[in-house]
Amino acid sequence: MQFLSSINEQISEVLGPMGLIIIVGVVGLMLVVATVIMMLRQPEDPLAKLKRASTIGPGDDGKTKLRQAGGNQQLEKFAKFLEPEDVAELSAKQLMLRQAGYQGRDAVRVFYFAQMALGILGLIAGVIYVNFLGGGEGLTTQKTMMYTVGPGGIGYFLPKYWVTRRVEARKEEITRGFPDALDMMLVCVEAGQSLDQCIVRVSNELRASYKALADEFEVVAYEMKAGKDKITVLNDMGERCGVQDVSSFVTVLVQSAAFGTSISDALRVYAAEMRDKRVMRAEEAANKLPTKMTLATMMLTVPPLLIILVGPSVHGITELGNMSGPGGQ
Known part of the structure; x- marks a missing residue:
């Protein structure tokens, strides 16, 4: 226990109070990168290669089709991680992306990849800001964790927010x-x-x-x-x-x-x-306009009107009180 305590103290002296968390995060990122590299270097399945080659006819542009197949193949290796296992959830996600205008067959994988990539980038940005740019000085542990994990959460939910807005606009x-x-x-x-x-x-x-x-x-x-x-x-x-x-x-x-x-x-x-x-939709929007303008009208009209009407009276009462006071007598 003393050995572990001394190591923790040394880490805290070098990297600050969040040094252990930084080391764990760096090791986790290194493991993720190593896993991605290992999956990319996996040999191609001979049956998949034969099937892909059989789809290219003699008169087709073979280089173009191979490039297209290679691009899809990179996402195909991560299909288990970038696609939900539930068929109903996968169908719902495909429908949502199609309603947003993304008709490609790899749209679901690109969506989940964007969530993962932006989440990791946001987490790295939060760690750098808090620990290396001086943003975590004088903060409590709760606020430090919030500033560290918050950008990662924002990056993770940003693609979903973008797709939802695209669906509504479309x-x-x-x-x-x-x-x-x-x-x-x-x-x-x-x-x-x-x-x-x-x-x-x-x-x-x-x-x-x-x-x-x-x-x-x-x-x-x-x-x-x-x-x-x-x-x-x-x-x-x-x-x-x-x-x-x-x-x-x-x-x-x-x-x-x-x-x-x-x-x-x-x-x-x-x-x-x-x-x-x-026409009825336009009439409905026109009928809603006075109600929406009421609050803005009250906020911009009532306070100046009160100042104009009540201000002189308040000023006169204040002056009268000052004159009737001990100093005024």
Whole structure:
């Protein structure tokens, strides 16, 4: 025990009171780096290599495909660490990233890798700030731990916050642009174009104004060209957008295709409904504006008004009290 106490005292003299924690953190980071290097240097599975080579045809650009496969392979080695084991949780995370606009197959792995990397970088920044830049001088142990671990926690939750904001912004953009997209689809269908052609045309026309909605229509067009079932493609679009108006529109198209009714009639009725809904949404925002402005008006108007009305009276009473005091007599 005396030997351990002497070692602890020597460490405290050299690195300060948090010296032992610094040494443990450095050793942990070294173990993490060593584990990552060992996993990167693992030999490739021969069966996976043969499968990857078989997907490259004789007329394809082999170098490009090998580079793409190599990039995915780096994340494939960390799949057990960068993907949740639960299938339901994995599907929910994939849906959330798709709603945020990240359609890649490695989006989930990149998300968890960003969380891990930013968390480690934040933890390293906190340790450097507290122990080497003098930020921990005069702080209690609780505040020292908070300043050390806090940046790591912020870095860990930053990707989730970013994706959540992206989902909300993208849903808002799709909601604002959907009535215009329906009007354009109605014009294209009444001009004699098929549903596939009008989706492609609407996607090209909307890209300048509503990029998120144009991307969704482009995905639908590519999936239809690939031969995927039209009803499945539309249902996937409704789930991927996460907007109630789009889901209702998909239901209308599916029912129109199932019962054999005219798509132009369904689009005309639903487009008129969406225009009315947009007007009601604007009226709702306008009706909320006076309520939101009430608090700001009170904060900016009432205090100056009170000062103007009550200030002279208070000043007069103060002067009268000074005159009637012992000094005034």
